[in-house]
Amino acid sequence: MYRILKAEMLADKIYLMDVEAPRIAKACQPGEFVIVKMDDRGERIPLTICDYNRDKGTITIVFQTVGASTEKMADLKNRGQL
Numbered sequence: 001m002y003r004i005l006k007a008e009m010l011a012d013k014i015y016l017m018d019v020e021a022p023r024i025a026k027a028c029q030p031g032e033f034v035i036v037k038m039d040d041r042g043e044r045i046p047l048t049i050c051d052y053n054r055d056k057g058t059i060t061i062v063f064q065t066v067g068a069s070t071e072k073m074a075d076l077k078n079r080g081q082l
C-alpha cells in the first residue's frame with residue numbers, strides 16, 4: 001500500500017497525485033513509469049512518473065480519467081478521502 005500525500009484536480013478529468021514511494025523515488029529516471037493497482041484485484045495500469053523528490057521519497061503522477069481504474073483513483077479525491 002502506497003500513501004497518497006497530495007491529490008489535486010488540475011483541470012476537467014486531469015488529476016495530479018504525490019505518492020509516498022521511497023524506493024522508486026530513490027532510483028527512478030526520466031521517462032520511466034509505474035504500474036498502479038487500486039487494490040489486490042485491480043487492473044494494472046501504467047502511469048508515467050512526472051516528477052520525483054528523492055529527499056522526501058515521493059513521486060508525482062498526472063492522469064486523465066478514461067475508464068474504470070482512473071475513475072476509481074479520481075474518486076478518492078472527489079469523495080474527499082484525500
Ligand SMILES: Cc1cc2nc3c(=O)[nH]c(=O)nc-3n(C[C@H](O)[C@H](O)[C@H](O)COP(=O)(O)OP(=O)(O)OC[C@H]3O[C@@H](n4cnc5c(N)ncnc54)[C@H](O)[C@@H]3O)c2cc1C
Nearest residue numbers: 033043045046047048049062063064066067068069070071
Ligand atoms: C507507458 C505508459 C505510460 C502512461 N502514462 C500515463 C500518464 O502518465 N497519464 C495518463 O493519464 N495515462 C497514462 N497512460 C495511459 C493509462 O495507462 C491509461 O489511461 C489507463 O491504463 C486507463 O485505465 P482505465 O482502467 O482507467 O481505463 P480502461 O477501462 O482501460 O479504458 C477505458 C476506455 O478508454 C480507452 N482508453 C484508455 N486509455 C486511453 C487513452 N490514453 N486515450 C484514449 N483512450 C483511452 C480504452 O481503449 C477503453 O476503451 C500511460 C500508458 C502507458 C502505456
